[in-house]
Amino acid sequence: MTAQHLLFLLGVPFFSVVVSALARRLDLSGPLVLVVVGIVVSIAPFIPDYDLKPEFVLMILLPPLLYRAAVETSVPSLRENWSAILVLSVAMVLVTTLLAGFAMHLLIPQMPLSVAFVLGAVLGPPDTVAAISIARRLGLPRRTVGILVGEGLFNDATALTAFRIAVAAAAGETVTFLDALGRFVLAAAGGILIGAVVAMVWDPIRFRMRDPHAESAISLILPFVVYITAEAVHVSGVMGVVILGLYLGHRRVRAGYATRMLDTAVWDVFVEILEATVFALIGLQLIPILRDVDRWSAGRLIGYGLAALGIVVAARFGGVYTFGYLGSSLTHKFRTPEIVERYTETQSQAQRLLFVVSWAGMRGVVSLAAALSIPVTTNSGEPLPDRELVQFLTLFVVLATLIVQGLTLPPLIRKLGVEAVAEETADAFAYCGAMGTAAAAGLARLEELEESLPDPAVDRMREQTLWRGEKAERYARAVAAGGPSARAEAVEQARRSMLDAERAAVEHLRDTREINDEVYRRVLNQLDLEEAYLERR
CATH class of the missing domain: 1.20.1530.20 (Na+/H+ antiporter like fold)
Structure with missing residues (x-):
């Protein structure tokens, strides 16, 4: 296998993923766009045939x-x-x-x-x-x-x-x-x-x-x-x-x-990678297959x-x-x-x-x-x-x-x-109910264990559990109302801005060698997990 063939083989999944991402950005069907692009590339005279x-x-x-x-x-x-x-x-x-x-x-x-x-x-x-x-x-x-x-x-x-x-x-x-x-x-x-x-x-x-x-x-x-x-x-x-x-x-x-x-x-x-490559490969087969049916009009x-x-x-x-x-x-x-x-x-x-x-x-x-x-x-x-x-x-x-x-x-x-317009609202309230059930189970287990735990730890765990339930309830109400309130959006945006500031501060500590890379990755992972939780519904 020559370097040219290897580059082509690696190029197919690379450009397929890029095209798929662009299609999503434009709110188009990724598979359809990839097939069309594959056909166009297959016709191009300077592109070698790819026999699947x-x-x-x-x-x-x-x-x-x-x-x-x-x-x-x-x-x-x-x-x-x-x-x-x-x-x-x-x-x-x-x-x-x-x-x-x-x-x-x-x-x-x-x-x-x-x-x-x-x-x-x-x-x-x-x-x-x-x-x-x-x-x-x-x-x-x-x-x-x-x-x-x-x-x-x-x-x-x-x-x-x-x-x-x-x-x-x-x-x-x-x-x-x-x-x-x-x-x-x-x-x-x-x-x-x-x-x-x-x-x-x-x-x-x-x-x-x-x-x-x-x-x-x-x-x-x-x-x-x-x-x-x-x-x-x-x-x-x-x-x-x-x-x-x-x-x-x-x-x-x-x-x-x-x-x-x-x-x-x-x-x-x-x-x-696989799905994008699959649909691009379909389009790329046009010329190789047409080449073998020249005896039919x-x-x-x-x-x-x-x-x-x-x-x-x-x-x-x-x-x-x-x-x-x-x-x-x-x-x-x-x-x-x-x-x-x-x-x-x-x-x-x-x-x-x-x-x-x-x-x-x-x-x-x-x-x-x-x-x-x-x-x-x-x-x-x-x-x-x-x-x-x-x-x-x-x-x-x-x-x-x-x-x-x-x-x-x-x-x-x-x-x-x-x-199914109504399903999103039903899902939101089902999510709220499930989080409430989970919170009740967690609080019941906490009551069994709280005698062996310090009071500050019990209070902190109880507050975190109740906060998750309240967040789920706010989300369900926002979906039912057609979107989050301006106040809720402002709160979440403020928290994201705080996380950006925290990341910048930690990055500065790493660059000035006040902390090593291992500590930097651990802190960054914690901040990423918190932002990921903000995105979850």
């Missing part, structure tokens, strides 16, 4: 992204929305695979049905990263966001398993329905088992280590260990990583506070691409609305008369949310990586038919959905008026 290696995506980028998403996912929310998540992440992916496969085979008769199913499997899973980013920024209802998050966790496992089965058939193996079903169940069960075993082994170990740096370092490595181990024994690495993240995330409250704080900071930075390629795009979008809408209405009709008979009126009032909102979920089916880098990993030849050594066409159609659908749906999803959400 599928192993890089599936082995390096995917495991940590899945793990972080799983750790941050609420297990109670998954339980609450399990039926919708199961439909979107399993049934919808398989339905899309079959519909797209049959439809593209009818449209392109020379494309073998097995290869068409490969294309269907590749186009099956939506990449919900961009959709979730937009949904959270615009304030979609939490339940809808939770469903999209759950879909993103599990749909890759379904699609990659279906993809492997379809590739095996396209390469010349005989695959029956029972064989495909067996492989699917084995892959899912094996991945779940590996993820659960590793999680249950590591969980008690990390609680006994009490070493935040080592625990965070191992948390960066574990997703790769689970994914590669699962793939090595031909089961679902995706399921393994998801189960690992869900289990450890649900129990991370038992870890030390320093571990949780360090984990959050480390993973925030890591995921920022531009008009035919665009026509096939539009057809594939229409099939995928139609399958998403049809599936979401069909399963949505099916679930509604199945639960209708269980509704009590008292909630029928409320149900009728929310039907219009539900219809609008179904439309948003249907339109949030953007495809992403996993689809592209799967397409690029299609083998060049069959088991008999002959070229696998239409491999390059499958890759082009995948890129076409990925770019079209990210750009078209990514651009139109924010105005669509605003137009339909599905923002």
Whole structure:
């Protein structure tokens, strides 16, 4: 590898993060901007082509992204929305695979049905990263966001398993329905088992280590260990990583506070780099893939691409609305008369949310990586038919959905008026109530211990606990009133100004060598923690 290639490889994540930060500053969708910038860079004649290696995506980028998403996912929310998540992440992916496969085979008769199913499997899973980013920024209802998050966790496992089965058939193996079903169940069960075993082994170990740096370092490595181990024994690495993240995330409250704080900071930075790089790489694949489809005319390629795009979008809408209405009709008979009126009032909102979920089916880098990993030849050594066409159609659908749906999803959400305006206020009062409960528990424990403690210490701890509760109450009232009062803002601004003055004083002590660097870092850390608490709500 030359220095030029190495510089280019390092430049992609560097400039991707810079572009992503600028997009946030301008209140734009970072993933969408990165894709467009990647396309522009790919076209530039002085930029070398970057052929995306599928192993890089599936082995390096995917495991940590899945793990972080799983750790941050609420297990109670998954339980609450399990039926919708199961439909979107399993049934919808398989339905899309079959519909797209049959439809593209009818449209392109020379494309073998097995290869068409490969294309269907590749186009099956939506990449919900961009959709979730937009949904959270615009304030979609939490339940809808939770469903999209759950879909993103599990749909890759379904699609990659279906993809492997379809590739095996396209390469010349005989695959029956029972064989495909067996492989699917084995892959899912094996991945779940590996993820659960590793999680249950590591969980008690990390609680006994009490070493935040080592625990965070191992948390960066574990997703790769689970994914590669699962793939090595031909089961679902995706399921393994998801189960690992869900289990450890649900129990991370038992870890030390320093571990949780360090984990959050480390993973925030890591995921920022990975997500920005992923979307830039999608755009960079335009020229390398176009280079391999020169035997088809531009008009035919665009026509096939539009057809594939229409099939995928139609399958998403049809599936979401069909399963949505099916679930509604199945639960209708269980509704009590008292909630029928409320149900009728929310039907219009539900219809609008179904439309948003249907339109949030953007495809992403996993689809592209799967397409690029299609083998060049069959088991008999002959070229696998239409491999390059499958890759082009995948890129076409990925770019079209990210750009078209990514651009139109924010105005669509605003137009339909599905923002959860009341949830922020409800959350603020729930936060206030939780802090009050925590304070009551702390004060009760303090009463048990105060006889063995000096009075000044007891008074100070009681005051700090009561102050936290009062701060939470002021925050809830400010949210309900539409914003903090001028007096509250002035108080917080004054405290920040004091902290700036304190930092300057400590910096002067360090520069004049009145304190050493170790003391300087300790004091600075204390001041930073206090300012961080001012930012928390």
